[in-house]
Amino acid sequence: MSSADLTSERDLPREREATPRGDIAPERDGPRDTGMDDASLRRWLARTWRTPPGIIGALSSVDHKVIARRYLITAFLFLCLGGLNAVAMRIQLSGPQRGLIGPDLYNQLFTMHGVTMMFLFAVPIVQATGIYLVPLMVGTRNIAFPRLNAFSYWIYVSGGLFAWISFALSMAPDVGWFAYVPLSGPEFGPGKRADVWAQMITYTEVSSLAVAVATIVTVFKQRSPGMSLDKIPLYVWALLVTSFVVVFAMPAVMVTSTFLILDRLVGTHIFNPAEGGDALLFQHLFWFFGHPEVYIIFLPATGMVSAIIPAFARRPMFGHLGLVLSLIAVGFLSFGLWVHHMFATGLPKLGASFFTASSMMIAIPNGVQIFCWLATLWDGRPVIRTPLLFVFGFFFIFVIGGLTGVMLASVPLDLQVHDTYFVVAHFHYVLIGGSVFPLLGAAYFWFPKITGRMMSERLGRWHFWLAMIGFNAAFFPMHIVGLWGMPRRVYTYPAELGWGNINLFITGGAVLFFLSFVLFAFNLVHGALKGAPAGDNPWDAGTLEWATSSPPQSYNFARIPVVTNVEPLWAERAALPVATGLRVDVRELLVSTVAEAHPDIREKSATPSIWPLLAAIAVGGTFLYSIFTPWAIVWGAAPIAITLIGWFWPKGDPEDEE
């Protein structure tokens, strides 16, 4: 095949027409990659899989890597905003009775901090990492349902803008990130602030649900030939289990926020005890989502740890099967814990005991994971680089958070420290230790793949130690001040209580921790512009994302890799086995069977389209309008229907027709 053939790309002679079965137009065959020389192959694929140029082209992109990069950058910006919220709160609390921030703004600040960190940073960034890495790790050319994936990003951005523009207009939610009724209900939550909370939840959950479905189908149906269930990388397993948790947990918070907005907007009484409703129902529904949410954030982080450790321990993971089973067990058990957030509500004793037991039980599979990681490091020859340092930080911090978690699982202790800074300390140890530290390690680990350049190792070590010291200085003393009785969510405290000095110390730690992120941001920018070229596989790691160039081309792999081992690149050092026979003039990828990953179908992947953006605008506009009137749903239905039809109606591309 010579490059001259590129001119006739979509109208090749029908030399290999498939025999039609039933009333089907015959397949118009095109050039295949079989026997094609490397340069022509890459030219064809680059032309077929590129994101179109220009602004409309960029907005139409369906490339999972482009979408994931946007997600990562947006989520990082929200992290900075949520971090600034925290710094503002810490300055206000640095001494007794400071007058920098009043109670009204303070309420908005801690609510926006929680909402931003949970819904606009933590969940999107772990999902975005998956959007980038899962298709590469399973060896396919794009995520399943690429347009749905693009749609999810636009919905996420509009939800984030909605929340933060509301904050700029002083109408941000001020009812805490879990917005309990009756505080957020029609009687005690006047204005639009609680409605902003409810609808911003709807945006972000629609977005995560869409990503979860796309991720599950990518892992089930688009794996490389040979990647049977036992050869799926642990990171991909983690994302798969997480996506299932999302599918069964996120609807609960959408039901909660919808019920809340119905109570507020059209006068239903679902949470109103005076008319046969119940306020505790809100807490049950919210925490049925809220506890799995913790694992939605944590499980992908364990996947990152399971990817980083073998690369630096220089051996395959010890206890691969045990780790997979632990992930699945944690996924299931995460649904049996929600009531431990409600121990202070006067539940029946038997119920409380059950949830104490299940809260302690989940420590078992998590413990199995930690011992497998330690065993891998023990038996390997660890090379200490920045990603591994952050994994060590994760062990240290997360274990402390886990221990206070086991403490809080016992009802008497929980009642004593309920709503104090002890709880604040606990969940920051779990969330920052369990998710942010692995995420930072992952940033150093996969940055070379995404940008083609290395981040500075020296700055990385500075970053790690600054983050480690800053984090512990900020959050460890919170355990103590919590035991002393300092409640969370207070905008100030009197000097006589004697909490001034320790709070000043905490604020100092918080500033250090914030500075560590400034250093990190500098390292990111510096690395992207001036970092040393990375090459395909700078860490000599074993999974498929390292088999392609850094950054990967739009088509990910020139030829689909064939997998023979759980660390395929280590098993096939001489030459990577690949599959041939796919068309190169249309976006063709391989669909395989669920368990064994036998090649099954040559499926066409969707082409770029502006319609997901238009659909997101229609859906987002409807959500926004709906905080003012229920008729928004009626008026919004028409533009939503039109944009969805535009999205799915075939445009005559071979990708649509065959």
Add this chain to the structure above:
Amino acid sequence: MSQRSAVDLSGLPTFGHGPRSPTWWGTLGFMALEGTGFALAAGAYLYLATLWPNWRLSAPAPNHWPGTIVTLLLVVSLVPNHMLNRYAKQCAMGPVRIGMVVMSLLGIAPLIVRWFEFPALNIYWDTNAYGSMVWVLLGLHTTHLITDVGDTIVLTVLMFTHHGYSGRRYGDVGDNVFYWDFVVLTWIPIYLLIYWLPRLG
């Protein structure tokens, strides 16, 4: 890194029905999450029903007839729905077109009767929590009914154009059949909750 050719994919088909196709799994995923939504709404209803000893909170019983008619229509529609599935698998254009028209009509018919279901509840959504919950359950299912009927009609039109002659479109018809089953099956427990549970109390 260097490569060696190990597997030939050139003989594979370009589409597959049912669990072979990614779209089927995507549809299943959406059913799972929407089904969870249904289950939680039903759970909330049962939670409140068991919380208050005099559930229905002195409201009059709903008139079940419009709901019963909808139920019968939905159950009957499963027969042509599955015939349509068989024709879609055979990629037979004529019967598929007829089946799609029939399924569009069998989608619109329960929607018309559904209009009479809301007044037959004999209570408004803002009267008390019982009224709120039955309206929510009925509204939730109606949303699914409307979106699936809309989807069916668009696909019907599509099957009458030249775009219909492709394996992918027949796969879409199969997935539409699959989703309609979901809409029918989720209705049964909701029907029992709305019309028959209050009669027990």
